Amino acid sequence: MxxxxxxxxxxxxxxxxxxxxxxxxxxxxxxxxxxxxxxxxxxxxxxxxxxxxxxxxxxxxxxxxxxxxxxxxxxxxxxxxxxxxxxxxxxxxxxxxxxxxxxxxxxxxxxxxxxxxxxxxGPNRPPLDGITAFEGKGAGLGVHYFVARREDFRGKSVVIAGGGDSAVDWAISLAELAERVMVVHRRPKFRAAPESESRLKDLADAGRVELVVPYQLHGLEGDNGRLAAVTVATLEGEVRRLEADALLPFFGLxxxxxxxxxxxxxxxxxxxxxxxxxxxxxxxxxxxxxxxxxxxxxxxxxxxxxxxxxxxxxxxxxxxxxxxxxxxxxxxxxxxxx
Structure with missing residues (x-):
């Protein structure tokens, strides 16, 4: 036409x-x-x-x-x-x-x-072996690059990776309903708006969010596409295992x-x-x-x-x-x- x-x-x-x-x-x-x-x-x-x-x-x-x-x-x-x-x-x-x-x-x-x-x-996918096997596994489970419904994560253990506004804002939001929220970032300083970073740290002080710093994503654990844990590591090679239902990597678009x-x-x-x-x-x-x-x-x-x-x-x-x-x-x- x-x-x-x-x-x-x-x-x-x-x-x-x-x-x-x-x-x-x-x-x-x-x-x-x-x-x-x-x-x-x-x-x-x-x-x-x-x-x-x-x-x-x-x-x-x-x-x-x-x-x-x-x-x-x-x-x-x-x-x-x-x-x-x-x-x-x-x-x-x-x-x-x-x-x-x-x-x-x-x-x-x-x-x-x-x-x-x-x-x-489109999302910047973190370079983790086998990550695609955990993508698209349903509400609040596996790896998600966007959050369409907050309610999907109610009662879930969630790992959020990243240090920008999206990571910080969703950590603040999901802390209201998730069972556990862990934020993985490679350094203590975040790149979010100052007020948002202050709110995040207040939630961490109150025990509602765990700041996993200075760590980076290291690997994923699970069977048949169901995520069980996220492993993270420091630059010195110290590895931690975070039991989780979902990973939300926010590394930009x-x-x-x-x-x-x-x-x-x-x-x-x-x-x-x-x-x-x-x-x-x-x-x-x-x-x-x-x-x-x-x-x-x-x-x-x-x-x-x-x-x-x-x-x-x-x-x-x-x-x-x-x-x-x-x-x-x-x-x-x-x-x-x-």
Whole structure:
């Protein structure tokens, strides 16, 4: 099928959903494209029940609830949504862009906003012999790289490996319901947000979490794919055995920009270089927001991505409607355009 619209947003994560809303606020018709089968990006695919702590106005908000709120907000403008389809082609045609999807659909738009996070993603698997035999063994058992349901780990003995935000946040969360939570990290200092690290250490002092430091993953024990224990070792070779029902290794994601890297945009390593004043890329009419965009001093926060999405939408309007003044009004006075 062929479509014509004002803007195409690539990526249906939180920033992409908010970009759709912001396009609607400046009266731009919008199509939304994502390779996943549901909106939400990493929030829904990797950690729908993980609490997010840096959304203004919410002390804590589960990722799935954040996505539901953003989806409802964007729905007011009735965007056309293409899920389970990757945008594989981007070609300049006259004064517009022709976006080609993996199913052959073509969308012609005045502007494109790329909000694809870090691109396609998958877990970094730790190099442990036989680890694949313990993957996908059911709720709360074996090796899991993401937590879809906290409740799966109720009453379980869980080993969490890693020292970043995901490892620390899930240790804090699962301490509320797991029988035992052990956090394995190669050094006493964690790489998580200071407040989260402080909460983790408070739980350790209270005996609700065990910090297994300085250790690294060494091996897995079990029969017929059922995990029995995780062995860990120091750099000096001291080995410990941790009886466990589940191992959660949080060593980040392996990402791949896929076709985006072939669109001829100026890149900054694995991100797209933009002008922070407009979120414009090196190509006219193409803008980027969220983790995929790069500029000096950028903070990789959802909050920052929301602001970038708003700026990108306004810049897209100015590009699509040259010479037309955009009379911006706050939503409290203008309401939602109809």
């Amino acid at each position: 062929n479509y014509e619209t004002d803007a195409v947003v690539v990526g249906a994560g939180p920033v992409g959903l908010f970009a759709v809303f912001q396009c609607g606020m400046v009266k731009m018709r919008c199509h939304l494209v994502d390779a996943l089968d549901a909106v939400g990006g990493q929030c829904m695919a990797l950690y729908p029940e993980k609490p997010i702590y840096d959304i203004p106005g919410f002390a804590s908000l589960p990722a799935a609830e954040l996505i539901a709120r953003l989806e409802a907000q964007a729905a007011a403008f009735k965007p056309t949504i293409h899920l389970g389809r990757q945008m594989v082609g981007l070609d300049r045609v006259a004064d517009s862009w022709r976006c080609t999807l993996s199913d052959g659909t073509q969308i012609t738009a005045k502007a494109v906003i790329i909000a694809a996070g870090s691109g396609a993603f 392996a990402t791949n920009l896929g076709p985006i890297a072939e669109w001829g945009l100026a890149m900054d390593r694995n991100t797209i270089a933009v002008d922070p004043a407009t979120m414009a890329t090196s190509a006219p009419g193409i803008f980027a927001a969220g983790d995929i965009s790069a500029y000096p001093g950028k903070l990789k926060l959802i909050l920052t991505g929301f602001a970038e999405a708003a700026r990108a939408a306004h810049s897209a309007y100015e590009f699509a409607h040259p010479g037309e003044a955009l009379h911006f009004e706050h939503s409290t006075s203008a309401g939602v355009p109809r």
